[in-house]
Amino acid sequence: MAANLDETDNFQPGFDHDGLIPAIVTDARDGTILMFAFMNAESLRLTQETGIAHFWSRSRKSLWKKGETSGELLEVAEILTDCDQDVLQVKALSQGRGASCHTGRRSCFYRRVEGSKLVFTDNVRLFDPKTVY
Template structure:
């Protein structure tokens, strides 16, 4: 159980943007956006969401926790795959409605549930007036089907 509580964001813009209090501005659904990069090379690994509990657990444990909108559940990154995200630094943007996690990934050094290092493994290009996806050549680092299979 987390003990960390967040105060309400200040209505004073200067205090919110320049002050020393971390008062995340959760959206109407109770979430903030989390941008996650590798601490060593800066690669963008994923974008996720955190509710107050996920953010508190991340700060308290040093392991990234998120809120899964699709599963409507708290999620400790790496709990199933073994690819834990150890948080080295957390930053927030000017109005505190997003956080940036700089992490060190253990395990297979993969973040994506497809087995790839990054969730951003495809590029978007315009072909004949239509958006088309093209792979960037990255291959899975582990067998996602085996890792995430549901026991019967």
């Protein structure tokens, strides 16, 4: 089946047994990884229809429009899938102040792993989460 998916022009997202597909969100301008989340069929449909990123929250078990509370919407420039269509890459343009992380930072990936320690690589907050959430 994978060989068929490798060369087809039909979008057949490979949702897992929970109905989810991983989505890596990158900045459409410079390729920086902004965040990682999951989509279900409804959030993927809404993303495609509205051009604004929607995801499925596993912890809240609900649909969420990224940035609905914070104003940090993600405008979708392009959605790509990997060869066997079980992972998505969402290339997006950050709206608002440019923060994609709930901590107020541009990216959720702001710490480097060094052994058992974490080293901050970005400690600039574009908004204060205490005042937003």
